[in-house]
Amino acid sequence: MANPNSPDTPKDYSSDPDVLLMLEAQKGNTASFEALLRKYFSRIFNFAYRYLGSRESAEDIAQETFIRVHRSLASYSPQSKFQTWLYVIARNLCLNELRNNKNRAYSLDGMLETEDGEMPAQFADHNAADPANELVNKETLAKLIEVIESLPENQRTAVLLQRFDGLSYDEIAKVLGCSLQAVKSLLNRAKESLKDKLSSLPE
Amino acid sequence: MDCQQTKQRIPEWMDSALSAEEAAAVGQHLARCSECRTEFKTYAKAWNTLKAWPEAEPDPGYVSRFWTRLSLEKPWYERLLENLRPVVTDKWFAPAFVTVAMVILVGSMTLYNTSTVVKTESVISSLSADDIEFVENIELAENLDVIQNIDLLEDLDVIENLDEFNV
């Protein structure tokens, strides 16, 4: 199968502007590091929030992800796109959190608390192409949470990265440490589950 | 491409992850098979519902919280150096700063040692019973310095532990 991002092609990651910012940060340029922080913090936060369902944990994981990145500055040498590496760190932290809090209920605390059935304004979807998608009713969100929680961890990660963070199959394979074929299979199974569980929802 | 092959490929087709030929074959099959089109629509609905999951905003101030957290993770001497950095890293000032610091350090140590030796010699030369007690008091006074230094170290520990509570 043809894939523009064949994993076997050696790459020069210096064409990735984020890698260039990292290399600048490595030389002590604080503004470059802060640019990466501002660009990615919210994405990592949302990834962790959807993954774990806890706002507090998500903030903590997003912070810790960038602490780890900063700690690695001295030894940093680009082996992938910057964002791929960032998600590897974030996913590992989420996985640890999941293992350490096996009994903690997946709650998405605060997400379901409005009374009119609409999402609070702060949850406006910046990525939604269709303005009608900007508000999701309680029932739908509760179902989404339930469905994501029910997915095996690697399917959950693959779906979140593919659907919300726009990572290519190749990047997802790198984050999960598996083959491209395995990612396809994970996503197919995840979509099958989603299809079964979400198709009953009203339009 | 038959129905089974088509249905298998619908998820990848939706992500544009198929080769051009396969994508075309799936598209052609969907155009003429209503059963597979229904399957596709069900997938698409679920996939779009997921995509409607809204973004959350992190609490504002995450940038400054990050720098605070980072600074608290460093050992105290690195934090001290960081505060001195604007002064110390000045191109011309740095060598001068180090030289002056060394001169002050060596000078004060020499003076301290000299004065201690002079004191000790004069005390020893006129030892009496009262003076022995006096000598012990000097030792006590010196121990006080040690005690104060221990307090200082403990304060530093508290500062280091702050990040466990703070973040």
Ligand SMILES: [Zn+2]
């Ligand atoms: Zn068919």
